[in-house]
Amino acid sequence: MTNLLQFLITGILVGGVYALIALGLVLIYKSSRVFNFAQGDLVMLGGFVTWTLLAQFGLPLWASLPVALVLAWMVGLLVERLALRPLIGQPILAAVMVTLALSYFFKGFTILLWSAYRRVFPELVPTAPVKLGEIVLSQHLLWTFVVSVLAFGLLTIFFWRTKTGLLMRAAAEDHQVAQSMGISVKGVFALTWSIAAMVATLGGLLLGSINGVDPTLGAIGLKAFPAVLVGGLESIPGAMIGGLTVGIVEGLAAGLIDPSLGEIAPFLVLLLILLFKPEGLFGLKRIERV
Amino acid sequence: MKRFVSQLLVVSVMLGLVVAACGPTPVPTATPVPPTPTKVPPTPTPVRTIKLYHFGDVTGPYAPITLPLVNAFEDALKYINEKGGIRGAKVEHEWMDTGGKLPQAIAAYNKFREATPKPIVMLIYGSTEGEALKERFAEDKITVLSYSVSDPQLVPPGWIFGALPAYSDQFGFFIDWLVENWKESRPPKLAFLTWDTAFGKAVLTPACLDYAKKKGVQIVATEFMPMVPVDVSTQLLRIRDAGADWVYSNTLGAAPGVMLKDATRLGLRDKIRFAGGPWAMDWAPIRVAGAAAAEGFVGPQSYASWSEADNPGIKLLSEQFEKNKRKPEEKALAYICVWSGVFTLAEAIGKAVDEVGFDKLDGAAVKKAMEALKDYSPQGLTYYTFSPAKHSPVKARMLQVKGGTLVPISDWRVIPDLAGK
């Protein structure tokens, strides 16, 4: 029983990390219908940037996090302006392809600046574990989870309580209608990419503080793929629930059934969910008419 | 106009690609000789060059391990050339990145195969390409030193030589060591926590499992973790519940570090002891886990450690490391591996030259010289013994993490032969 609880809670905590990466994917897909294959690499890049600020420049966390987020915001703007804006109005798949090319570019860029060694963060959170009865939890993972939930909360407030959030929701609904209401859809795309890059940097910081960063960190993006689908490509709460589901399924399948099943169990669940709810749990169901 | 320009651009890019990809390897431009104003030496003898070709995944999933290899090659060859090269011949290297893609590795091999000077030796660092190209190496008679020693590359012996003892052999050594140091009356219980890949499972062969059984070691669990794990507490708890005394992990990079860190957090370290395969006996896992959590991690290793200041090889490498201004992160296993490999190849090529002369030097001659190496030790960095029947070294030691670095805890000894059985 304690084991079951431990598997479950570890799964939930790890799922929080997946959710944060899934959030970036959902934001971009929701606004521009582009599936961003470079999200994992943005996480990696963000991880390296925060590492540089924390370890090389020796800045404290409260100073380096805002600097890293501002840098990420600029990266997001640049990527949107230089690589994706020229493709507005062109086939969506061409833009998807660009994100794939971006992922190679980012990987090369990271190796150029930081080489390929694993960089370990200075201690941000005490390593001592948290004990709940028999259940032992990592403080890192716990903090990661808390920060993920906070980020989700902040973004939800942003989307539902601010005017910019309203504009973004309107633009996500229908580009043409939004445009005719005087909303700059291009501006919304730029903002989306900036937010996605900032979320990725946050993810990079959290993941990096657990086990360090190296260029292989970009592969974590793959974990978010089933998460977004389970939750639905267009739903922000869906990203959270999808991420948690994937974490839990992975943990339980590996813990209770077969250790090698952990990697594919999320996909089996994904297939099942898509069979009954083709648009994911919270995705937008579009009614089509000829 | 704009359309024309973009058309021209696309067409020229396509043409450029075809020419660049299919064109012959550009002959290296001769290094400009500083003008000698006064005496010109009479009939300068042509400087012979021997080229080491190596290719592998430098920017893909294994980049953290393989990228440092390239700098190490640069330094090692510079040193050898300063010392007069191989029997007076200059040694150069040419490398190619495959990004972890197999078709690219095949193409790289075919490119080097036709390069001038004709390749006699190559170095590779990926098992997938090694296994796919094993037959081609034999057909083309090219001697290959491989840094990934999976059984199919080494058994039956072809033209590939292992730069370190086979993973299965080293596991056998670990079992020997474990049994010798086992104090209790009940048999020791061993669990695996490894990768679900060819590399991770190289110690799960029937020969390895039988050997453990024969030595009275009970295998109680086999768990797998992702290549880049976030948290492995689930796997560790299953191992605890299986009642394991020891865990063996044939992984590398961050993975062993994550395992040690999570095990420490779960408070398992006083009940269960942890061991890793040869590539886990590196400095990266220590950095990831932190020196405190990594303390006591053991494993077989066939190379000297940076901590052995009085080892002549390590002394030399430390000097060279400073001289070439390498970064502290590069002070890891890869640097030692490459130097040992280059020294060994230089030794074998030198012997082959003595035997057949420069003009007849080919892969077969080097292979023969390699197979004749008995207990060859490049400045004490490692021990290489090859024979026509066994193409991987046979000596290793146990290392242990102490105070944030690796220190030997046993003598060099001949390890069991389990590869490919």
Place this chain on the structure above:
Amino acid sequence: MLPSGTYNISYSQDMAIVRTRLQWAVLVAFLVALFALPRFASGHVLSILNGIGIMLIAVHGLNILTGYTGQISLGQAAFMAVGAYTSALLTARLHLPFWLALLGAGVSAGAVGLVFGLPSVRIKGFYLAMATLAAQFIIPWMFIHVRADITGGVSGMVVPPASLGGIVFKSQESMYFLVMGVAVAMTFFAKNLVRTRTGRAFVAIRDNDIAAEAMGINLFTYKLLAFFICSFYAGVAGSLWAHWMRAINPDHFTLMDSIWYVGMVIVGGMGSTLGAILGTTFLRLLSELVMTVSPQIGRLFPFLAANILAALGPMLFGLVIILFLIFEPRGLAHRWEVFKASYRLHPFAH
């Protein structure tokens, strides 16, 4: 846009692919050049071309599914794995002749493709892409874990060289004839398939599936048929791959490969047989180029550290593709059409 002086007088003329004498001459010259190449090319060039030929077959299949039918699949490499393993098992374990294994590889991959194509009846777009992504994870997992005694698990299998009627295809040169022979045949089939009733049904589904259904096209049948054909192509490509490598393991068929097959379709131009050829060639040559560029630069500037050199490869690769797509988001085949039209209209603008 027809060349000047060429008119459609009959239906068969309208449908013909090759219209003028010049086109016939170019086609024949291309085929002769293609099969005469091994006499002049080095093994390195041939090994690149063999790789392109095999990928081309897989990309043709994907182009039928994605380019013509509009269903995105991220599982093409997994279906190739099915073909490769079938072929390896049939030749190495059951000692069946190669041609039978090639066919069997196509059929078995097609059958597996059908299973993973089933969700396409209900789901669309990126949701479908992700359902096929599941194939990319589940299929290699099964090769590792289910009956590892037959498939060799993670270490894979050794595959005998292909042989047809006494000829053993061992060298790059002989393999080239086999690969190109199959690739030409598969190209011919792909080009003609899309001109049949089936092909038009595929295009109708892509353009508007509800309208297509209203016109009497059975979505279920045709979507699954597209999946079958796509995976059949992948299976054939996988079989050739296995006999080309002569050793296979699940690492040969990764998600990245699957994604790049989609990339080749996009860069070449969706829904164009020529596009599949151009896209495959372009991306493969590009990656070949960036692979050679770093060591060359290293020779020119020996003081650069390894990480800077190694970084150039992926950076250049990404950059060229981004620039290319910004200039030509509709793919190489589209650019070729534009080029042809402006050539035929010269000196007039329209």
